[in-house]
Amino acid sequence: MQMNSVSILTVQRLPSYLHYLKGLAAGNVPTVSATVIAEALGLNDVQVRKDLASVSKGGRPKVGYVTTELIHDIELFLGYHNTNRAILVGVGNLGRALLSYEGFAQYGLHIEAGFDLSPDVCGREVAGKPVLPISEMEGYCRRENIRMAVLTVPAVAAQTVSEQLLSCGIRAIWSFASAHLQVPAGVLVRYENMATSLAILSNHLAETLEPCDGE
Numbered sequence: 001m002q003m004n005s006v007s008i009l010t011v012q013r014l015p016s017y018l019h020y021l022k023g024l025a026a027g028n029v030p031t032v033s034a035t036v037i038a039e040a041l042g043l044n045d046v047q048v049r050k051d052l053a054s055v056s057k058g059g060r061p062k063v064g065y066v067t068t069e070l071i072h073d074i075e076l077f078l079g080y081h082n083t084n085r086a087i088l089v090g091v092g093n094l095g096r097a098l099l100s101y102e103g104f105a106q107y108g109l110h111i112e113a114g115f116d117l118s119p120d121v122c123g124r125e126v127a128g129k130p131v132l133p134i135s136e137m138e139g140y141c142r143r144e145n146i147r148m149a150v151l152t153v154p155a156v157a158a159q160t161v162s163e164q165l166l167s168c169g170i171r172a173i174w175s176f177a178s179a180h181l182q183v184p185a186g187v188l189v190r191y192e193n194m195a196t197s198l199a200i201l202s203n204h205l206a207e208t209l210e211p212c213d214g215e
Helices: 008-026 034-041 045-055 067-078 093-100 103-107 134-144 155-167 194-208
Strands: 084-089 109-116 129-133 148-151 172-175 188-191
Touching (some): 008 034, 008 045, 008 067, 045 067, 084 093, 084 134, 103 109, 109 134, 129 134, 148 155, 155 172
Parallel strands (some): 084 109, 084 148, 109 129, 148 172
16 A cells, blocks of 8 residues: 555554564464454544555454454564664764664664764764764765755754755755755655653643642
């Protein structure tokens, strides 16, 4: 199935389904229904049924899905069986943490190298991955046929760096920078906004926690 035939909202829900299903598989639960998944995740069962039908044809009436087969179908659709090679730009604290994180491999993402302006970090390695000067970025991307980048630079530098990435042939950017990027059609940017997530959590606490005595 093609990614563009499925809504973005469905794609965003699929990793949650996958995480739940892997828990079932670990517990030797052989089959599962859309209704059970919906109840476990607090979702509408009609929506879950539609989501699963868009990526898998394995559902059977009164039986549901074979758990391991549904896991395979979702992983296949999301491209977890593929290998997406990427670079990371901005090797500060967050950049070093992402370069060191081994869990990306299970999602098919391999960050090959980091790039930075600072001579203090260039020429070193992080988790066995080279950190190179940004001046070498275009040559590296062209030579290695890299099409994806992880952006962890300060907001003030994000637009300039994103334009450099486009000139390197990058067509997909995973941005941790707190800035909206202007990119041409055909280039996809996905934002990881930690401030937004924290605001949502803080608002939830403010609405649900009772005031302490004396407040």
